[in-house]
Amino acid sequence: MNTLPVGPAFALSLAAYSTGALASLAIWRKPALCRYICCGSALAGASFGGLAAVLGILQGAPLRWSISSGIPLFAYSFDYDALAGFFNLTLAILAGAVSIYSFGYLKEFEGKRNIGFFGFLFHLLLLSLTIVFTAANAFLFLIGWEVMALAAYGLVTFYHEDRETRRAGLLYIVMAHIDAGCLLLGFALLMQVSGSADFASFRTAAGHLSSSQQAVAFVLFFVGFGIKAGVIPFHIWLPAAHPVAPSNISSLLSGVVLKAGIYGMTRVFLDGLGVLPSWAGLLVLIVGVASAVLGVLYALMEHDLKRLLAYHSIENIGIILIGLGAALVFRVAGHPQLAGLALIAALFHTLNHAIFKCLLFLGAGSVLHSTGTRNMEELGGLIRPMPVTAFCFLIGAVAISGLPPLNGFVSEWLTYQSLLAGFGATGGLTRILFPLAGSMLALTGALAAACFVKAFAITFLALPRNAGSRSAHEAPRSMLVGMSWLAMACVALGLGATWFLPAFDALTEQLLGQRIGSNLISSHGWVLSAGTPHGGMVSTSVIAIALLLLLIPALLVVSIAARRFASKRGPAWDCGLPGLTEDNEYTATAFSKALRMIFSVLYQPRREIQTVFDVSPYFPKAIRFETEIEPTFEKRLYVPLKDLLLRLATRMRAIQAGSIHAYLAYIFVTLVLLLLFGVRP
């Protein structure tokens, strides 16, 4: 099996992305041609990347390429192992869908915006992600990481004429550099111990890390990758930056760029730092639970469709971290089987979330494209003009709510199973944490369902609320193809989970030393089991078949019954008022009102109502209603931090005299100090 052409496919995908980037820049003056090139080369890159990933996973054994650069500590070395293959596969599925979608989406840019520059950044983002997922050298990884952050910054601020966009971009770039700084320090620590920047040397040197070094490295990497993944409390840039980007980019940011954080955590925590103590795993688990619950609670309060989706990314990253944290705890407790189950749950959810979140963002993009607004309160009734978009969005909504038989259910089910097993596998009081985390996961799932009822129903059902949604039209065909492809992936990964999960064998063998993916498939073939002989079992495919079988008699009975009287169309109940208008509809704000009141401790809602009337207060002429919730993390954590920083900066101004002599003196003193530090034995 050593003959599979993984390397050539991988090289071709890198080449396609690089050529696409340069070609887009070169022909930016011809927008139409540029659009073809841009989408075509990205699709080619994604296809080759996907081929490489599939072949790599089939091959099983890790591949390694290294080109020496002549610079100490730096080499162009790539490791194409099972983990890299898995994340590259995720990237390829999404990049393919987004490049098809972009073909239609970018049409409105023609003549208005620079498609060439967009294409350059778009390819750069895909290229840097591929490098991040395969780099086997700390510096190569960091360069890829930085390019990714910069390309994403360029794309986030693509509509830079908006003040909101520029602010979001600034917040993003600041957070991205705090995160890069943490990673740099973390890698520096590892390099100091291992004496090399190679990931392979980190692995061998992991045994020499003292427990305090390990702890410091863990915290640095957790913060660094946590900022990129958008875990609470480092999430504030995410709901600001993702919605303002062009929608095809938002989908990639939430789908893959966040996952780079998850990739980093998986790579470092399971592969580079040795066996982490159980407090580390528990910390990841608890942060995951907090992100999941708070993420969905904030999402519920949003009526901006894309911000809502961005908050859901925080929630789903939390669910992924629950699995990852559980895997870390089980590994140190000596249960590789369970660790494998939890890891597969986390990674499968990573893939699933990437797919349905990308789908939902693309759906939101179609809505924005067609109606010109992201505000759900102005939308409505779009299921009639946009049936395909609505159907795809519905699939995504069902999948993200973790409902059977789609893919979100499978990964949440696996997470539940690993949490349940955690109770028996760990000792002491910490074991209580696992079922409690499970109950919080249940809360998250149910709140997510509530949120997507709101998102789908307010946007697509009932009556249109403004002129834009009344004159809405279906998205161009290429956009629909991009979305349908992802919707089909949601269904396929849900129903075909039993065929897909054995692909994790090589991955768990590499990271945990055991082939666990196939253990999750019971001997019946169609049934997913939790690994233990009498443990939980589920089969999404049988559930789907059974649902269809039960549907037949229901359809028959209703159609026979309906023969007596044909069904009529009539007006909905309007309380006797003359006719139902869009003003009677329930709004997104109203839908989440009950939860706003129940969780008012968290939200600290503020509302203001002004009524204008002539004679009697019972006949108001106009009512102004305003409500907002307190942005707790911004107000209590980041604003004080920012103030502190500004105060310090004001103090520091004292040494910035503006005199060149003083600066020369500073440089001299620094040099002397560094020399002293350097020659110290």
Place this chain on the structure above:
Amino acid sequence: MTGLIAKAGLQLVLVLLVAPLLGGIIKTLKARLQTRRGPNILQSYRDIFKLFRKGMVIPETASWIFSATPYVVFVTAALVGLMIPMTATDAPLSLFGGVLAVVYLLALGRFFLALGGLDAGSSFGGLGSSREMTLSAIAEPAMMLAIFTVALAASSTNLSEMAKVAVSQSWKFLAPSQMLAFAALFIVLIAETGRIPVDNPATHLELTMIHEAMILEYSGPYLALIEYGASIKQLVLMTLVVNTFFPFGLSSDWTVRGLGVGLLFYFTKMLLLACLIVLVETTNAKLRLFRVPELLMVSFIFGALALISTFLF
């Protein structure tokens, strides 16, 4: 395979037959406790039958979601009915979905029901959908904790495995953890089936209704399907409570004798649980909407205590 289909068919018939009867029994018992005569026990069958023979009015503003909802609600409830042990420990489809699948399939039905409520565009539907999704979301963690407590004892989420373990230690319900879990699940049962003090199934007063508000626009066969689905859901949740905590008489096989005894025990246990529900319904007033979370919080705390006491005892 044929055995599986036969079992599934048998249990499907049982579920479809018993579900409306259970609703009728609860109504009659409640009326008697309030010294009314109440409707005939068979009234629920007649209602459903009558609805199937009526014409339908579909709101002009509604889309295909409105028409798909009744089927989703009914089909998910019926499938869940095949996953839980009723009279025998091995439920026909328990191999293909345990307690998590049961909870999430019911959530799928609820998801579509809430969409259907919002589809017509009238405020009532939205009101009902919002309340239903809110309360079910708050009930969910309590339910999961209670279920986990039982699942941990059996170290499985497969309902048949859980039932087998429960049968082997029938008196386990006296353990503090099981009693607390039962209390937690009972509160969730009240909330999920929309009974007083959480929701009043008999009301059509717009300020108080939850479930009824969501389905206000439905009529004829669609309404029949939804009502049937709701009654199956009630049966399923009650069966779940009864058979996980009081597994007496669950037969270990599908022989005629075993089934007969199982059925006898099953009806007795369900009747007792129905009496308990009726007692709660009659002695309590409906809670204000924003008091319900407190009740569910109590349930959550019961669940947490149940879990901790599994650890202690």
